[in-house]
Amino acid sequence: MSFSFHLDAGSGNARTGRLLTPHAEIETPVFMPVGTAASVKAVSQDILEELTAQIILGNTYHLYLRPGVDIVRKVGGLHGFMSWRRAILTDSGGFQVFSLNELRKVTEEGVTFRSHLDGSSHFFSPESAMEAQIGLGADIIMAFDECTEYPADAARARASMEMTARWAARSKKYFEEHKHEVPWGRSSVPSPQYSVPERGDAASLPSENCVRTKSGTFVLSTQYCPAQSLFGIIQGGMDRALRKESAARTIEIGFPGYAIGGLSVGEPRELTREIVESTLEYLPKDQPRYLMGVGTPEEIVEYASLGVDMMDCVLPTRAARHGLLFTSEGKVSIKQARYAQDPGPLDPNCSCRVCFRYSRAYLRHLYASNEVLAQVLNTIHNLSFYLDTMRRVRHSISLGEESRFLSTVRSRPKP
């Protein structure tokens, strides 16, 4: 078994579980901070560890353009390169096909696109996207898909979904033939001189290839599972029938996990929820389900309650850099003048190092002064809030309190 997912507890449609990847055992539902260019913007890896981030994202498109897959591979894959010993998931670049729409041309074979960095021309196909992701060496990699734009008419959504399905088959085929090329365990992997204690524990990891299990023991990463896993992606636009068909076709190809893609692309939030809910019905109950690109704190709680196991979103990190902070009392735009003399903590109910130490007045000053520290502290808080929220969700589900937890979220007035 090169990959495994164990369900632990369930409450309604919600469930908790453990996802075993080469570099970490991940407790689900999990929120995955986004670190597009091998960096969760503004936050260092040791702080991410302290925040208990279990898995972070990287982006194939960005890393392929810079520094280049070869460089990353030679420096030990993404884990070695960015000195992150826990799990990593790379997105295939499919989303960039969508978001860089002015710079690309899509055909059956793949996507020709212009680099946003220097305008140079490149080509991604399911095969080359797999090759790149194998070279980057994330624990979980994603099939090369086309994120269908919104709105899309019926014909367009169908054609797009069908192409994603064909690309999924090609992705899998290439992956199965080349997955042994993953860069782990090579002698070229540098051996870091640092040792970082885990949170609440003075013990250091013996080496970067070691991880700590839930039970507290150190294990060589390859004992978890020796290989990368490739997830398939469901598309189908906002059409339930297409989503169902996409799920069936993707499942038929066969993946160890399934992602719901093509959402949070501009559609109304209510529609997002509706499509998520209906798509989940068609996904295997005993495999991880990854909802790509969501959401607000309220939304990730809600999606977890619907049975989503994995989520990622740039919102906490980007919003933080823009001065929007998520707290137990709602959103705080720390740039507002009203906080200029506020001596209180950002979130009185938060125990993160930012809320523990700094006042709103100071955070507002840092932001207004354009200090880099503003980005750092704001991001730490937002990620802390997200990861904390998910921890509470897991706890509630394991206690069978899913519905109660959710009700506190649902009772909030909608804007």
Next chain:
RNA sequence: GCACAGGUGGGUGAGUGGUUAAAGCCAACAGACUGUAAAUCUGUCCCUCCUAGCGAGGUACGAAGGUUCGAAUCCUUCCCUGUGCA
């Protein structure tokens, strides 16, 4: 004292006879942000009024006068700032 160069909206700084309540940038204020082309983007930013519009008045380019149909722009005097020479 003399000679130059200047004085523009919170700041900086364009504009040197009419489409100028006055560019751009900054500051300030508000909003957006959902598999990251994002330390980004958008809006407001003299006052008053309303039927809220590329609406109507008022005030404004150091001060006061003047020329002109019309002046931030031209002229006169004064005030102030900088530089140089005594």
